[in-house]
Amino acid sequence: MKKFWQLAASATLALSMLVACGTEKETETQQKEGAVVVEENNETAFPVTAVDALGNEITLEEAPDRIVSLTPSNTEILFGLGLDEEIVGVNDNDNYPEQVADKTRVGGIEYNVETIVSLQPDIVFAHESSMFSLESAIAQLEASGVTVFVVNNAENFEETYDTIEVVGTLTGKEDEAEEVISSIQAKLADIEAKLEGVEPKTAFMVVGGAPNIYVVGQNTFMNEMLKFIHVENAxxxxxxxxxxxxxxxxxxxxxxxxxxxxxxxTIKNNPAFANMTAVQNNALTVVDANTTSRQGPRIADGVESIAKAIYPEVFND
Incomplete structure (x- = not known):
């Protein structure tokens, strides 16, 4: 299926976060996946400990100065937090923001361990959806003393917010993370307001159309986008x-x-589909694959693009 693997590669990790605050040192151990334990002194939030998708506790003594991202969605989050200078390595398929063009490429599905190690990262942000090709690389990186944090797949907006929060905590960018989340929520609220009282529709989301037709099903992040805009997934x-x-x-x-x-x-020109309602009404629209699949700062843009495609009468500029 054309480019279908990018759906898995773009998924980011959603983690729950707990920050222990106060002038007296307090530590509460959270063993469940995604928990963050912060041992705080009077001046800084570090050291911090987070449990990643594999159940491993990852501790950072201080905010990382050198970061490698193995996932486009992670990369967008890191840039969104203002970590332009700290990011030293990115995925081969990263294309946003434009600053990624100046970063060292470390691989797409398969990763160049030697290149990653040579960048001397304080932390590498990986993702669970690539574990089919990542296990060996992680083992080699850890054997070389590189800290790897494996993020989980977010299945909804709340889990995406959790991801942004935990990445913000691990990088010392808690305030920036809250700003990113607030910006997403504000735009989603605006979209929701415009769709108030709209008559629900049904839709397909096609992620591969030639020669096989691959579609977005239930219990996926894209399906959450459809539900948010009152669309029933066919x-x-x-x-x-x-x-x-x-x-x-x-x-x-x-x-x-x-x-x-x-x-x-491919669908429009296939006589077999000529009598479909969407084909007859020319209700076939191409949206950006990145904003609709990467669980990061641009998810509201992805939601809006789908909403405009399905409800053009509401979003008529």
Missing amino acids: VKEDGWPMYSPEQFLAANPDSIIFTYEGDDE
Whole structure:
């Protein structure tokens, strides 16, 4: 499936966070995944300890000066927190913000361990969705003394906020993390207000259209975006199932959203789909694959792009 692996690679880790505050030193151990334990002195929030997606406790004695990101969504969060100078290595597929062009590329699905080690990072932000190709790399990095924090896949907005918070805590950017979250929430609230009273519609989100049709299913982050804008997903299966032409035709949603240019033409030009409601009404729209799949600072942009595609009458500029 065309570029389908990027959906997994773009997913970021969602973690729950707990910060222990006060002038007296207090420590409360949280063993569940995603918990953050902060041992605070009178001047700084460090050292901090966070439990990653693998259940490993990762402790940083001070804010990291050198950071490597193995995931585009993580990279966007780190830049969103103002860590431009600290980021020294990024994923081969990173394309936002434009400053990534000046960073060392360390791999896409497979990672160049030697390059990562040579960058002397204080922490490497990895992600659970790449564990199928990351286990060996993590073992080598840890054997070289490199600290790796594996983030989990966020399945909804709240878990994305948790991710931003924990990355902010680990990098000494708590206030900036709250600002990023507030900005996302404000834009989502504006979108929600515009959609008040709207008549719900049904839709497909196609993430691969040639030669096989792969679609967004239930219990995915993209499905959460659809639910937020009062759209019923025509796909009832979980994950990203492959649909046969017969299944695709039978579902017959009001709108079809595509995340890659050209997939819309594949459907539009196929005579088998000529009688579908979305095809007849020309309700086929391509949206940006990055903002709709990366759980980071631009999720509200992704939601808005889908909302504009499905409800053009509401978002008529």
